[in-house]
Structures are given as C-alpha cells and as structure tokens.
Amino acid sequence: MMRASHTQPGFVAALLHRLSGLALAIFLPIHFLALATALRGADALDTVLAMTNNPVLKLAEFALVVALASHMTLGLRVLAVEFLPIRERTAATVSLSVVVSLAVGLVFLLNVQ
Amino acid sequence: MLQVEVWRGTDRGRFQSFAVPRREHQTILDVVTEIQREQDATLAYRFACRVGMCGSCAMVVNGRPRWTCRTRVSDVVGDDNRLRLEPLHNFAVVKDLAVEMTRFFDKWRDAEGSFQSARTRDDDFAIVPPSSPRRQAADAGIECIGCGVCYSACDVVSWDASYLGPAALNRTWTLVNDVRDAAGAARLDAVAGDNGCHSCHVHMSCTTFCPKGLGPTYAIAGLKRAVTARALTGRTG
Amino acid sequence: MTAALFIAQRATAVVLAFAVTIHLATIVYAARGGLTAAEILARTRGNGWFLALYLVFVAAVAIHAPIGLRTIVREWSAWRGRSLDLAVAGFGALLLAMGMGAALVLFLA
Numbered sequence: 420m421m422r423a424s425h426t427q428p429g430f431v432a433a434l435l436h437r438l439s440g441l442a443l444a445i446f447l448p449i450h451f452l453a454l455a456t457a458l459r460g461a462d463a464l465d466t467v468l469a470m471t472n473n474p475v476l477k478l479a480e481f482a483l484v485v486a487l488a489s490h491m492t493l494g495l496r497v498l499a500v501e502f503l504p505i506r507e508r509t510a511a512t513v514s515l516s517v518v519v520s521l522a523v524g525l526v527f528l529l530n531v532q
Numbered sequence: 533m534l535q536v537e538v539w540r541g542t543d544r545g546r547f548q549s550f551a552v553p554r555r556e557h558q559t560i561l562d563v564v565t566e567i568q569r570e571q572d573a574t575l576a577y578r579f580a581c582r583v584g585m586c587g588s589c590a591m592v593v594n595g596r597p598r599w600t601c602r603t604r605v606s607d608v609v610g611d612d613n614r615l616r617l618e619p620l621h622n623f624a625v626v627k628d629l630a631v632e633m634t635r636f637f638d639k640w641r642d643a644e645g646s647f648q649s650a651r652t653r654d655d656d657f658a659i660v661p662p663s664s665p666r667r668q669a670a671d672a673g674i675e676c677i678g679c680g681v682c683y684s685a686c687d688v689v690s691w692d693a694s695y696l697g698p699a700a701l702n703r704t705w706t707l708v709n710d711v712r713d714a715a716g717a718a719r720l721d722a723v724a725g726d727n728g729c730h731s732c733h734v735h736m737s738c739t740t741f742c743p744k745g746l747g748p749t750y751a752i753a754g755l756k757r758a759v760t761a762r763a764l765t766g767r768t769g
Numbered sequence: 770m771t772a773a774l775f776i777a778q779r780a781t782a783v784v785l786a787f788a789v790t791i792h793l794a795t796i797v798y799a800a801r802g803g804l805t806a807a808e809i810l811a812r813t814r815g816n817g818w819f820l821a822l823y824l825v826f827v828a829a830v831a832i833h834a835p836i837g838l839r840t841i842v843r844e845w846s847a848w849r850g851r852s853l854d855l856a857v858a859g860f861g862a863l864l865l866a867m868g869m870g871a872a873l874v875l876f877l878a
Contacts, residue, residue, distance in 0.1 A: 500750075530802075
C-alpha cells in the first residue's frame with residue numbers, strides 16, 4: 420500500500436521538480452559542448468545540429484523543453500509559498516504548472532522542423 | 533466483517549490478520565481495542581483521552597497517519613472491508629503499533645522549541661495584544677499537541693533522519709513570534725543548518741494531514757524568511 | 770542547506786526565471802522552420818546583449834544547479850560532508866567554464 424504522502428499533489432510537484440532539475444543538470448554540459456563546436460566554424464555546429472534531426476532526439480528535445488518549463492513553474496510555486504503570504508491551492512497549482520509546461524513543449528515541437 | 537491487517541513486531545516484523553465485525557459509528561480505535569481485548573491480548577497500542585485531545589492514538593491507517601479515535605471506519609474503509617494498521621512512519625517501533633517518541637521530542641529541544649523568559653516574578657505582566665500580527669502568527673501554530681502525524685507524513689524526515697521536522701520547526705516559529713521570548717538569535721541559529729528549515733521542500737503533507745488544521749509548511753516558510761532576513765540585514769526578529 | 774546556500778539558490782532562481790523565459794521564447798521563435806548554425810551565429814556573433822545576458826545566465830546556473838544536486842545527493846544517498854560539497858562546487862566550476870566558453874565562442878565566431 421503506497422503511503423499517503425506519496426499521493427499528495429505537493430509530493431508529485433516536488434518529485435517532478437527534482438527529476439527535471441536532475442535531467443537539466445546532466446544535459447547542460449552536453450549542451451555547452453555542442454554549442455562550443457562552433458569554434459571550428461559554422462559547419463561543425465551544423466553537423467551537431469543535424470544529429471538532432473531524428474525522431475528520438477526530437478522527442479528528447481521536447482522532453483528537455485518540458486523539463487525546463489516545469490522546473491521553472493514548479494520552482495515559482497515554491498518561491499510563492501516561501502515568500503508570499505498566500506495559501507496556495509496545491510493541486511490546482513501543480514496541475515496548472517504541468518499543463519503550461521507541456522504547452523510550451525508542444526509549441527516548441529510544432530514549431531521546430 | 534472487517535479484514536484487519538495489523539503490524540506486529542518492532543522495525544522488523546509482519547502483518548497479522550484479524551477479523552472484526554463491522555459496526556455502525558465504529559472508530560479505528562474501537563477496532564484496535566476490540567482486537568486487543570477480545571482476540572489477542574499481546575497487541576500493543578496507545579490511546580488515552582479517546583476524544584481527540586491528546587494525540588496518543590496516532591498511527592498509520594490505510595497508508596495515512598491519523599488519530600484512530602477521530603477516524604470512523606466508514607470514512608476510510610470501502611466495500612472491500614480491508615483495513616491496514618501500522619505504527620507511525622519515521623519513528624522507531626517499540627512494539628506493534630506503539631512508537632518511540634524520544635527522538636521526536638529531542639528535536640523540539642534541538643530546534644530551541646522551549647520558551648525562554650527574560651522576566652522574573654517581580655516584573656509586571658507582559659502585554660501582548662491578541663490581534664497583533666506576531667501573536668496571530670504564534671497562535672496559528674500554538675495548538676500543536678505533539679501527536680507526530682506530521683512527522684510521520686514528512687518525506688524529508690524519511691530521507692534524512694537528522695531533519696528537525698515539521699512539529700519542532702512549527703513550535704520554534706511560534707516562539708520566534710512570541711514577543712516575551714528572549715532566545716533571539718540562538719533560536720534562528722538552531723534552525724538554520726542543514727537539518728533545519730531550509731530542508732523543507734514544500735511537499736505539504738504535514739499541513740494536509742495535521743488533525744488540528746495547523747500549517748507547519750507556512751511556519752517553516754516563516755523561519756526561512758526570518759533566517760534570510762537576518763543573514764541579509766543582521767537583525768533578528 | 771545553510772542560510773547562505775538557501776539565499777544563493779533562491780536568488781539565482783529569480784534570475785533564472787527571467788533568463789529561462791527569454792531563452793525559451795527565443796528558442797521557440799528562432800527554431801521555427803528548423804535551426805541552422807548560420808541562423809544561430811547571425812544572432813550571437815558580435816552581439817553584446819547576447820553575451821551579457823548569457824554570461825549572467827551561465828553564472829546563475831553554475832550557482833543554482835550544484836546546490837540543488839547537493840540536496841538530492843544528501844537526501845537520496847549516504848554521501849554528505851566536505852567531499853560532497855567539494856564535488857558539487859567542482860561541478861559548478863565546470864558548468865561556469867563550459868558555459869562561458871560556449872557563450873564566448875558564439876560571440877566571437
């Protein structure tokens with residue numbers, strides 16, 4: 420039987436926030452390395468960018484955009500509870516954060532070739 | 533018939549099954565008491581007032597920490613008639629459903645959760661308007677009876693056993709807001725370390741499950757702000 | 770975490786909220802119809818605003834991420850203490866160096 424704290428929206432929020440942060444921390448060095456290939460000229464960077472032109476990596480990019488957006492929105496929730504005199508409605512806030520993040524990811528996916 | 537699984541043993545043990553008749557207006561405390569008195573006298577559990585004032589009867593009921601005297605079977609058991617009783621999480625188990633509270637209260641002490649007076653009996657009474665913002669902040673958390681439900685529900689406590697926890701930090705916040713209290717900077721020091729208020733990640737299970745409707749999350753947020761303000765301005769309180 | 774780490778993380782979080790919003794908007798806008806190196810470099814080459822913004826962005830991330838990682842490791846593993854603090858600080862230094870390097874490369878290309 421799952422303990423009740425793990426079904427609470429606040430826990431789900433914290434878990435998403437933590438896992439997205441972890442994913443971003445792992446991704447960043449790769450991101451910086453990829454961009455730095457421009458040192459060898461625009462063609463070198465183009466080669467790297469071309470590597471992302473397949474469904475699996477496009478999906479990974481989508482996931483990273485969603486991770487970035489959700490880490491930010493869920494982080495803003497934490498800042499709001501800590502520094503603003505509001506009594507937030509956790510479930511609604513978390514749902515809104517997830518929806519907004521997925522929307523941002525979707526806009527990215529639909530716009531990118 | 534209720535199918536009741538009850539934890540037996542200490543931190544290691546097993547679930548033992550009992551069958552208890554399901555009755556109208558039954559509370560979980562009624563069920564546990566019936567098992568202990570009619571079926572297995574070796575079962576260990578706690579209660580005292582049985583009317584929701586003392587907090588002694590707290591345990592985990594179908595995965596959620598509750599007061600058994602104030603929890604009706606009809607509210608937590610569905611048509612499957614299954615009930616699972618466990619001791620509170622994050623406490624060492626003394627026996628069966630009774631847990632060791634010492635470390636919980638040691639953390640109150642470590643969090644400077646006791647009032648320190650600067651006055652003597654020869655001084656006049658302190659005047660504290662009940663409507664003042666600081667007294668209202670203190671009053672919002674002062675009703676804590678140390679039942680341990682929030683501590684059981686806290687994921688950070690289960691991940692980091694040194695974390696002071698929601699009850700101790702809530703109590704400290706009430707004292708930070710007590711204008712009569714003289715502890716000042718020492719109290720903020722006590723909650724500003726790695727095991728202190730900054731380790732709260734706003735899961736909010738403490739606030740959700742507190743049987744008295746207190747908000748430890750917000751008390752801890754207050755401590756975060758107080759510690760931050762002091763670090764930035766050097767002022768306490 | 771301590772008070773100093775908490776303040777650093779929350780303050781950089783606010784900075785990052787702005788930087789990330791701009792970054793996401795830029796990515797979505799710029800990535801329409803595909804993204805080539807030439808398009809990226811046209812925006813970043815010699816662009817003082819780009820360099821300034823992204824150096825601030827990189828510095829904020831280099832502070833924010835290690836503090837978060839420290840908390841995760843302390844809570845989800847047995848590792849803690851000085852060695853962990855040094856390890857995450859090292860990761861922060863790595864992010865700072867790599868990030869500033871990438872920003873400079875794109876500025877000077």
